[in-house]
Amino acid sequence: MNDKTFLMIPGPTPVPESVMLEIAKHPIGHRSSEFSSILKEVYENLKYVFQTKNDVFMFTSSGTGAMCAALENLVNEGDNVLCLSLGNFGNRWAKIAESRGAKVEKIEVEAGEVIEPDVLRKRLAEDKEKKIKIVTLTHSETSTGAANDIKTLCSIIREHGALSVVDGVTSVCAMPVKTDEWGIDVLVSGSQKGFMIPPGLAFLTANERAWKVYEECRHPSFYFDWAAHKKAVQGDTTPFTPAVNLIVGLREALRMIKEEGIENMNERHRRHAMVLRKALRAINLELLVKEDKNASWAITSILPPEGISVPDIRSGMKKNYDIVVANGQNQLKDKIFRMGTLGFVSDRDLIMAVGSLEAVLNKLGHKFELGAGVRTVIQALGEEI
């Protein structure tokens, strides 16, 4: 049976039918008044989701494009950039900074762990000459499922005086990200995550402190240039021909997000992630992120039981139940598998996913009380933990 795939990877994520139907419409001219009015609404609603009074720029690109849009408009050759890394996507910040000739220092943690505020506080206290210009952070690290306390980390960075540049690719929509209130200087995200639309759009917002650094950037990016995008946003347009169909879909998705309410949407993600963690433990699975307080609300990393391989679990889920779960990346390949509960995910999806995983693990010989996972999901959802 085809056409019944359910994506539990950390992006692309499931897309609502009403959004797909918008995307399926023939493209309209990107310089038409009809499209301008769509952009006006989209730009306005993006500010709601990003919880900022500043403009939110939209790029036709992958999420990585928005990461480039952050650093390539800020970094000059020789600048000191401190990268706090929880894994692959934390390391990506470092690579982008290096590609622009920055002097990069990394604080790295073991897979599944997070940056302890004290570690950052200590490092920044040592920087008496204020050489560190930018600190990059990941909110929800897609490769491990660990999530930093960015509120605290950004306040420490603000105290030092460096700019905080935050990867919110899998966190915006799924977790609270109070851009202005928490003093996040630059925040980026991507469309195929909590935004519930297919991949191809990415977002960035920057505050006044960041703009001052931008103004000193000798070779800002052309394609991702902030000034060009600011001018465009203010004229309800885009600097270059954008992915028109995806933007029409985004308008619909943003309406759904507003209707649900961003806090309710965050809470739905918290509930699903925590219920999933509880259920996985109930069927004797070990989680990569040990403590619930350090866990992403978007993606959960799970160690395979002794003697059972990640590829067997993934192919059992795909072949028998048409559910796609992700492998680990790089050195975590075949060491963990990852289940996303990101975007357009309902309670019933969680029951289905945990039940299907139980079936697959049971067949592969894992020892646990069959039914304990789904029972836990039902009970925990009922308790609205």
Place this chain on the structure above:
Amino acid sequence: MNDKTFLMIPGPTPVPESVMLEIAKHPIGHRSSEFSSILKEVYENLKYVFQTKNDVFMFTSSGTGAMCAALENLVNEGDNVLCLSLGNFGNRWAKIAESRGAKVEKIEVEAGEVIEPDVLRKRLAEDKEKKIKIVTLTHSETSTGAANDIKTLCSIIREHGALSVVDGVTSVCAMPVKTDEWGIDVLVSGSQKGFMIPPGLAFLTANERAWKVYEECRHPSFYFDWAAHKKAVQGDTTPFTPAVNLIVGLREALRMIKEEGIENMNERHRRHAMVLRKALRAINLELLVKEDKNASWAITSILPPEGISVPDIRSGMKKNYDIVVANGQNQLKDKIFRMGTLGFVSDRDLIMAVGSLEAVLNKLGHKFELGAGVRTVIQALGEEI
């Protein structure tokens, strides 16, 4: 009546229903074997369309992204770049080169004119020290509808030793672009043009000579990095999460292009552009590009008749016939209007467009023999000029 818009702008262009239906499918995982096999076919067919044995890279971006992907992987600060400009998009090359700190020299022509090979030959002959590293060109200049003889220009550049970097955004599919045979070093294009899919994807191919220059680039682009894309193409994947839905649509569009045959597709565009030019002259309209040999096969720029305004023509076409034609850009705004015959355009579309334009101009008081335009279209199409 809604939902019957016909786009005659130079992008987005009309999209076949079979392509839209592919795009309307729920996204699949971009690291799945199913998606790899789609990419394998797409990469192979892109080589056919680009007429090259080299890899064709695909970016999730606007066409301008691919222009950045060209220069940001080649230019170092202080490099000499010669930009041959026919208008806005020729000037865009210069801006991108400048954003990377290049020393830019421009050869510009009047709107509607093209670069005379002798002018380029003379300038390059003066560069005895071979300081000029890169020459940028536009094949079909979208802002004017003029088209350079890139075969001749690229051979002159090759003789000098500089790299030729060609904007084929509106020309690939619509006009012959024999990348390898003509010795084009770097060629870029975009999806919402001859490729018959919505905006959001862009393409680049580079030959060995270009790769040598890339290897000396001190700060190649991260998002558009050639090495990352080469590795990805060779593994039937993409470096970052791509616009999955557009790529699934592209697979279908490339199948249609192959079925029609690239030479036949070029010829269809030539025929439509030349028939349109003949018909426009028959209803007493003046064309910006005087000589047929300098005219783009994708887009035609037309001067409004004395006393009739471009906005009136555009709004008449839109309101009464739901046909979107483009205004001029920048200094050409309200001085010309532009009709695209790019991508998924049939003989019957041409009859409809010319007939509708006749109706609008007649109502606006333009003096001409009513019916002469459509008669010319019918006759000229019949003659297969």
